[in-house]
Structure formats: C-alpha cells, structure tokens
Amino acid sequence: MGKLELLLLILLGLGALVFGLWKKARATTARERQERPPRPAGHGAVLSDDEFYKKVLLMQAQNAASPDEPRPPVAPESPLPRWWRTFWGGSPLGKTRRPAGPKIRV
Template structure:
C-alpha cells in the first residue's frame, strides 16, 4: 500500500512541476512580446519600422458622414469631354484601309421555338362539388369479355396412349439389337445408385 502511495505522489509532483514550468514559460513569452511591441524592431534593411497607428477616435456615425460628403463632392456634374477626333488610316494611295468585320456566329440552336409543357392543364373544380361515388369491387359488374387465347391453350391436348399402344411400341423397340442396347444403357443411366 505505501508503495502505491509513493508512486502516486511521485506522479503528482512530476505533473505539478510540468504545469509550473509551462506557466512560467507563458509569462516569459508574454513579457517578451510586450517589450517587442514597445520598441520598433529594425526590418531587413536595418532601418526601424514605424509603429502602426492606433484606431481612430471617431465613431461610426462620423465616418459615415465623411464618406457621404466625399461621395457628394465626387458626384458633382462634370463638363462633357470634348469629342475625340477620329483619324482614318489610309493607304499610300489615299484610300481608307479596309476594316475586318467579325462574322456573326452560326448556331444550330432554335431559339424561336416556344417550349411546350407536358403537364396536364389544371381544371377548375368547385370546392363544394360532390366527391365521386365509391363502390365495392364485389358490387361491380364482372368482365364478360372472352379471355385472349394464349400459346398454351392453342397447343393440342396430348392424347394419353392406351396400354395396348404402349405394349406394341415397347415390343417393336425390343426387336432390334441396337434398340435393346440403347434401352440397357438408358436403364443404367436412369437407375438409382443406391436401391
């Protein structure tokens, strides 16, 4: 127990020393900055720099009046400037030089087409109009239209072969040795693995 207290005490003293050191360092830097502000430091050329002037003692209203007075003085009517004489450049023969005129740009955009809205126009409905009558689906008439014919209903219904036809077909198949061989192979293929 005392060892733990000693360890905590050492940690606390270390933190306290660190905080005191930071506090002293902060005080020293603030004093140094105050002194530097009072004395004008020389710039890179070696000449002292002038200290920046403080804020003016005038209020915002006075500044506003000064600006308005300056604007009114600047807005005084000026005499129109004399027209500038235009000189026409001429060729050595005395003819005026041709001036190039920019061609008008060609655009494929059709600006004369008025865009048409695809929204349905709003219809005016009186506010006191009766709501539409709602009916239950069971009360509605049933559809009597014939069902459209699909592919599966067009197929002919498969006829169920009779037992006699099946026996005849099997006996015909078993008459040739190639068919017997094919039946044996198919039997081995379709036979379950574990029976």
C-alpha cells in the first residue's frame, strides 16, 4: 500500500510540474504576442514573369556597373583535418560536399 501511495505522489508531482510549465508557456506566448508587431500576410508581392525578368536585368546591370569595385575574397574550402579522415583516406561521412545550387525536381 505504501508503494502505491508513493507512486501516486510522484505522478501527482509530475502532473503539477507539467501543468506549471504549460501555464508559464501560455503566459509567455500571450505576452510576446502583445509585444511583437503582427506579421504581414502572404510572402510578399507577387511579380508577373515580365516584371520579374525586368528586376533580374536591373540587378544584373547594377552588379556589372561597378567592375572596378573589389569583391570580398572567397575563402577556399579547407580540407578535412588529418585526424578526421578514415584510414583509407576518405571522409567518415561517406559523402563529399556538393556545391550549393538550386534543387530542381522533375
């Protein structure tokens, strides 16, 4: 009987702890909702194909307008340290890095 009471007491304590954390999280969320400005609806202006193409051309022209301006140097990718390689010389992750680019699914 004593073990059952102890188990019930532990479960009651855990329930009170979870309830307190839940109540605190709701209060924090409500406070942050009042402090932060509302997010704008949607993901931004929708451009037609023609407008998008014009914007791309404008950005390309702005980038090409100042060829004398020095660009920040690109740091070369450092190879994995010697201790990170496997005994056969490959990467322990099994894959090499791919250049970042658009992911096209067909």
